[in-house]
Amino acid sequence: MVRKLFYLTPTLSSPAGMERVLHNKVLWLVKQARYDITIITTDQGSSPTFYQFPPEVNIIDLGINYSSDYSRPPLERIFALRKKRRLHKKRLSELLFREHPDITIALYPSEVSVVPQIRDGSKKILEFHSNRDFRLNQGFKGIHLLVAKYRCWKDTLIASKFDKCVVLTHEAAEQWSDLDNIEVIPNSVTATPDITADVDTHRIIAVGRLIYEKGFDRLLQAWALVPDGIKGDWKLNIFGDGVLREQLNGMIARLGLEASTEICRPTKEIFKEYAQSAFLVMSSRSEGFGMVMLEAMSCGLPVVSFDFMSGPREIIQEGTNGIIVKNGDIRSLAQSMRRLMENRDLRHDLASHAKDVLIKFSEDRIMEMWETCFNEICLK
Secondary structure (H helix, E strand, O other), X not given: OOEEEEEEOOOOOOXXXXXXXXXXXXXXXXHHOOEEEEEEEOOOOOOOOOOOOOOOOEEEEOOOOHHHHOOOOHHHHHHHHHHHHHHHHXXXXXXXXXXXXXXXXXXXXXXHHHOOOOOOOOEEEEEOOOOOOHHHHOOOOOHHHHHHHHHHHHHHHHHOOOOEEEEOOHHHHHHOOOOOOEEEOOOOEOOOOOOOOXXXXXEEEEEOOOOHHHOHHHHHHHHHHOOHHHHOOOEEEEEOOOOOHHHHHHXXXXXXXXXXXXXXXXXXXXXXXXXXXXXXXXXXXXXXXXXXXXXXXXXXXXXXXXXXXXXXXXXOOEOOOEEEEOOOOHHHHHHHHHHHHHOHHHHHHHHHHHOOHHHHOEHHHHHHHHHHHHHHHHHO
16 A cells, blocks of 8 residues: 655755654655655745755645745734735645645644644644744743743644654653654764764764754853863864854954964855864753764764753663763863863763664664554544
């Protein structure tokens, strides 16, 4: 029996982790020849997909274009959003009733509130790739913080209306303990047998969108605390793009880090960049999982990470394949970076265990969890 799956996501033009995870998932499902897969976007337009999807996968854009309203004044944006949500529901409803998918999977935050309202007969799954309170880790204050708290409450209400809400870690699931439809399915990682990190290279790598949540400002503060005599010929390369690029470059200049630090554009060859690095640093304020961490470790790269919510403690074995630092302790982050920079043997020891993640988070193992979820939900 071929099962028809519809994935809903805002766009496929971004190199972000959620898009990469969806791409990997779809590649695996297509190979099984048991699924007919369609991806529905709202904001793709005529932009090319960042990752190449198989020709068997049907990609349909609904032409909603939510992102065009982001720069509007708040009141105008609210009215525009309501109008577009109505259009979104209409076009998505028409498509679902016409195509009759077995399962509709919405990747938060693709305006998921409209999905449970559509009674087309398909089972509805919400993939929540962030922790429940991620909006409270954006640095908001005053009225903006109150709005963030309201939206966190609204997210919970929306999640409760899906047949299943899938989160990425057990730590995240504890945040949703008041709901009875939560299931934990972590992201998977694909082995790259021809790529192994050269931990003797004097380069530190960090990867992610240049936004507040990723905490690259904290990383730069920590890097500035490492004495110049220790830095020597070491380099810190941050791979990513986003709204804080100019601000972070200004911070690099103010801290006098121009000689040792560079913000690099996103690349489709990130595994090659991992291979040319000594260790990864993750300075995030919060994450849904930490896909970057998993991918880097699959290349044999040790990790130094803040103990953010959520992911590090479910991926890193402290002192075995990485180092976990108290979240927000910038001085300790700097000390841990320095420790790895000065101790070649420690880097090699941690690296020798980094690829253990390929067992716990293997693609076959994780995708079998998804197949079990699909089968169970269709039997209800």
